[in-house]
Amino acid sequence: MNGTRQRGRRRRNGRRGQTLLELLVATSIIAITLVPALRMMRDSVRVGRRVEAGTAMSTICVDRLEQYLALSCGSWQNVNITGDCAAQGYPQLKWQVFANDGAVFGGTPNRLMVIYSSVWEDRNNNNLWESSSEPRVQFATKLAHVVAYEHEAAGS
Structure with a gap:
C-alpha cells in the first residue's frame, strides 16, 4: 500500500502542464472576450478619426475666416474663393470663403459686410459640398466698414 500511495502522490505532485479540457476552456474564454474587445477597439479608432477630422475642419474654418476678415478690413472687397487643405496635410478637405456687403446676404452696402467660411x-472630389453625404463646418461673422481699418492696412 505504501508504494501505491507514493506513486499516486508523485503523480499529483509531479504533474506538469494542463489537461486538454483546461486548454479548451481557456481558449474558449479568450475567444469569447476577444471579439467584443476588438469591436470596441475598432469603434474607438473610428470615433478618434471623426474627432480628428472635426477638429481639423473647425480649426481650418476659423483660420480662413480670420484671414479673410483681416484682408476685408483693409480692402473692403467682395470675395468668393475656394481652395483645398493639402498643404496642411488634409487633401480631402476643401474650403470656401464668401464675403459680401449686399443686402441679400445680410450686409449693408459700404457699411456692413458678411463673411462666411x-x-x-x-x-x-468634385470640389462641391453635397449636403447628403459630406460633413461641413461653417462659421460666419460681420464686419463694419471703418475708415481706420483702411488707414491701418495702408500703413498710414
Whole structure:
C-alpha cells in the first residue's frame, strides 16, 4: 500500500502542464472576450478619426475666416474663393470663403459686410459640398466698414 500511495502522490505532485479540457476552456474564454474587445477597439479608432477630422475642419474654418476678415478690413472687397487643405496635410478637405456687403446676404452696402467660411470633407472630389453625404463646418461673422481699418492696412 505504501508504494501505491507514493506513486499516486508523485503523480499529483509531479504533474506538469494542463489537461486538454483546461486548454479548451481557456481558449474558449479568450475567444469569447476577444471579439467584443476588438469591436470596441475598432469603434474607438473610428470615433478618434471623426474627432480628428472635426477638429481639423473647425480649426481650418476659423483660420480662413480670420484671414479673410483681416484682408476685408483693409480692402473692403467682395470675395468668393475656394481652395483645398493639402498643404496642411488634409487633401480631402476643401474650403470656401464668401464675403459680401449686399443686402441679400445680410450686409449693408459700404457699411456692413458678411463673411462666411466653410470647410467640408469632399468625399467624391468634385470640389462641391453635397449636403447628403459630406460633413461641413461653417462659421460666419460681420464686419463694419471703418475708415481706420483702411488707414491701418495702408500703413498710414
